[in-house]
Amino acid sequence: MSTTPCTLLIAHHSPTRSTRALTDAVVTGANDDAIEGVRVEVREALSTSADDLLAADGYLLGTPANFGYMSGALKHMFDSTFLAIGGALDDSGSAASTGGTTAGRPFGLYVHGRYDLTGAVRAATSIVGALGWKQAAPVLEVTGDVHDAALERAYELGATLAALLAD
Numbered sequence: 001m002s003t004t005p006c007t008l009l010i011a012h013h014s015p016t017r018s019t020r021a022l023t024d025a026v027v028t029g030a031n032d033d034a035i036e037g038v039r040v041e042v043r044e045a046l047s048t049s050a051d052d053l054l055a056a057d058g059y060l061l062g063t064p065a066n067f068g069y070m071s072g073a074l075k076h077m078f079d080s081t082f083l084a085i086g087g088a089l090d091d092s093g094s095a096a097s098t099g100g101t102t103a104g105r106p107f108g109l110y111v112h113g114r115y116d117l118t119g120a121v122r123a124a125t126s127i128v129g130a131l132g133w134k135q136a137a138p139v140l141e142v143t144g145d146v147h148d149a150a151l152e153r154a155y156e157l158g159a160t161l162a163a164l165l166a167d
């Protein structure tokens with residue numbers, strides 16, 4: 001008898017060497033040989049669709065901090081899918097808390113920047129909070145050059161989310 005593997009979707013915007021190195025480490029960790037029964041899907045945020053998000057059981061989101069916010073690419077992903085994946089707006093047009101389609105699914109987040117990640121982390125966690133996603137690991141915040149310690153933490157983040165879905 002075969003069982004359908006859970007899917008971990010890694011949706012990221014990694015336009016530079018620093019962000020790409022973190023994403024590569026996250027992906028490698030998620031594919032750790034010790035973790036079985038999880039399919040890892042990697043998508044550029046700009047080409048991540050609502051169907052991709054709906055089909056996943058958990059999420060890893062990666063973005064640089066740009067102008068005090070998440071990248072435009074990750075923002076675009078949420079702008080273009082939010083309502084289709086269970087999000088809702090209140091009467092003022094603000095994101096409203098919802099128990100929609102993807103509510104309860106686990107997520108992890110990694111953010112790279114040069115000096116201040118606050119706004120990017122707050123924006124991303126606020127949106128997925130409105131979707132009802134559950135934070136499954138501390139946000140990985142990396143400021144400045146990406147050294148081995150950060151890459152190890154990125155690997156651990158990927159492995160943590162994948163292991164959670166394998167359980």
Ligand SMILES: Cc1cc2nc3c(=O)[nH]c(=O)nc-3n(C[C@H](O)[C@H](O)[C@H](O)COP(=O)(O)O)c2cc1C
Pocket residue numbers: 016017018019063064065066067068069112113114115116117144145
């Ligand atoms: C237009 C622009 C805006 C940026 N805004 C921020 C920011 O608000 N906070 C921050 O920590 N870094 C900021 N950065 C730095 C980027 O986050 C950083 O370039 C990115 O994570 C990639 O890292 P790297 O340049 O070391 O490869 C910005 C960079 C650019 C080009």
